[in-house]
Amino acid sequence: MSGQGAPDLTVDASGMKVAIIAGSWHAKYIDAMVEAAVASVAAAGASSELFHVAGSFELPLAAQAAASHYDAVVCLGVIVRGGTPHFDYVCNAVTDGLTRVQLDTKTPIGFGVLTVDNEEQAFARSGLPGSSESKGKEAAEAALHLAVAVQRIAAAQ
Numbered sequence: 001m002s003g004q005g006a007p008d009l010t011v012d013a014s015g016m017k018v019a020i021i022a023g024s025w026h027a028k029y030i031d032a033m034v035e036a037a038v039a040s041v042a043a044a045g046a047s048s049e050l051f052h053v054a055g056s057f058e059l060p061l062a063a064q065a066a067a068s069h070y071d072a073v074v075c076l077g078v079i080v081r082g083g084t085p086h087f088d089y090v091c092n093a094v095t096d097g098l099t100r101v102q103l104d105t106k107t108p109i110g111f112g113v114l115t116v117d118n119e120e121q122a123f124a125r126s127g128l129p130g131s132s133e134s135k136g137k138e139a140a141e142a143a144l145h146l147a148v149a150v151q152r153i154a155a156a157q
Contacts, residue, residue, distance in 0.1 A: 009141035011148045014045035018143065019066035023055045023077035029126040033076045033112055033136030036127040040140035046071070056113055057090050060097025067105035072143040074110035076136055081117045091115045108146035112139030 018041045022034050034050060041048040049070075053062045056077030063073045075098055081087040094113055102109040112135045116122045127134030 006138065009138075009145040011044055011141075011145050013041075013071075013144040013148055016044075016046040016071040016144065016147060017069075018046050018048045018140070019051060019063075019070040019073045020048050020140070021051045021053060021059055021062045021066065021073060021075050023059060024052055025055050026078035026080065026122060029078050029114065029122045029128070030076060032126045032128045032131075033078075033114075033134070033139075036134045036136035037074050037076060037110075037112065037140040040137045041074075041144065044141075044144050046144060048074075055090075056094045059094055059113065060101055063098060063101045063109055064105065067101060067107035067109075070107065072108040072110065072147040073101075074112060074136075074140045074143050076139065077113040078122055079113065079115050080119065080122060087115075106150070108143045108150060110139035110141075110143030112136050 020037050022030050038048055056079050059075040059077055063075055066073050079090055098109050098111055114122050114125050124131050125133045125135045127136050
């Protein structure tokens with residue numbers, strides 16, 4: 001399982017503001033991921049605001065719009081492989097788009113987009129009771145950890 005060996009990324013992010021942007025497909029998994037992301041942000045002492053978009057493809061533009069107003073952005077989505085190449089196009093576009101937003105805006109982006117072959121894999125990573133991982137929690141922790149690190153690097157100059 002990909003979560004094995006995961007680091008402890010908890011940080012003190014007191015006073016930081018985080019945008020959580022979630023797609024609307026596969027609501028059962030998205031809702032669990034959002035809940036975990038919100039809890040992780042709060043546990044770190046930061047505040048969050050939730051925004052919904054239609055799907056994962058829309059995450060990069062929403063992240064770009066949020067980047068100048070928040071210390072970090074957490075993007076959550078679920079893309080389940082179907083019988084056409086559409087899965088590959090959407091996964092690549094979302095990954096490349098969120099990477100570009102992070103680099104262009106210098107705002108940490110938490111990547112909580114599940115790219116899975118089936119519903120069982122989505123469940124396993126969703127943070128629902130009985131699942132083995134919580135990608136919403138992990139994405140929020142990673143974004144906050146990076147936001148704190150970037151602030152420390154900037155202060156050292």
